[in-house]
Amino acid sequence: MSERRENKTILQLERVSRFYRTRGNVFRGGGRLVVALNEINLSLRAGEIFGLVGESGSGKTTCGRLIVRLEEADQGRITLNGEDITHLKGKKLREYRRQVQMVFQDPYQSLNPQVTIADSVAEPLITNKVGSPLDHMERVLKVLKTAGLSPAEDYVYRFPHQLSGGQRQRVAIARAIVLEPSLLVADEPTSMLDASYSAQIFEILQGVRDKMGATIMFITHSMASARYLCDRIGVIYRGHLVEQGPAEQVINAPQHPYTKALIDATPKFGRAAEVPTYGTLLAAERPANSSAGCPFFRRCALAERLLCAGTYPPWRQVGPEQVALCHLLEDAAPAVSTG
């Protein structure tokens, strides 16, 4: 928690890009290069919950996979506590993975159905040769409790099929925190759960941050979830970050047209009168003649054809610690670097 007060940067992404090649065929030859992430600059502060928000296919999961090094960046640099981890291999990569863990979207697939909960949660301890078998059970009980499975003794000898979806996701969280990582990447951990379970998972993640001091990257398509849980938010569209800032500020005063469209699409329920709407800012998808312009040009209803299609927009300071990537921001300060 002291680190949290110091505002220390724990993780930094500098101009990180990731490309995939689509499969070719006999008629058209080799595959096409698709940009999954384009020169992402991002910093996470120690002890914060940072929300990476975007629709399906925006590149947010790819970003999480690069951070936990399930994939390797094609360009750019990722550092944890100042150490370059972008291309770590072998023993150093294994050591890095003790510090950085991931909770996956699907609790049904992230646990081995043939292994008891105790063995599943203890496996990272055994693989990393941490503690003795006696310590293992103690640690397993402790993290199951932290993950809200209480009394923990009732769960250790069960198998995943004997648990509900929400309970399985708690086990997946327990497994991810058993090595006491300094950074946890939670990739849409509630998207397969109903609302009441989602709220419980949010509380558990807050507990992991508050009691264990872990920093969390929360990947989500839901602005409502990000608002509930996160200290800061980054909005990502087709591999490009388009807005970043404190969660309340981005949601109460969004500046980028895509962020506004996401907020318009968020269910308002009983608070509809309090929450402004921005009208639809999405145009029917239009062609773009080059990739040089704004990444949102194809769908932006506010686009100015010559400027937006031809020139990549600069980052603008639009509020205290809030920046947005757009040519047409009223009252915005001059361009800033997000690196």
Ligand code: SF4
């Ligand atoms: Fe829309 Fe142009 Fe701003 Fe891009 S730069 S978000 S196309 S107005």
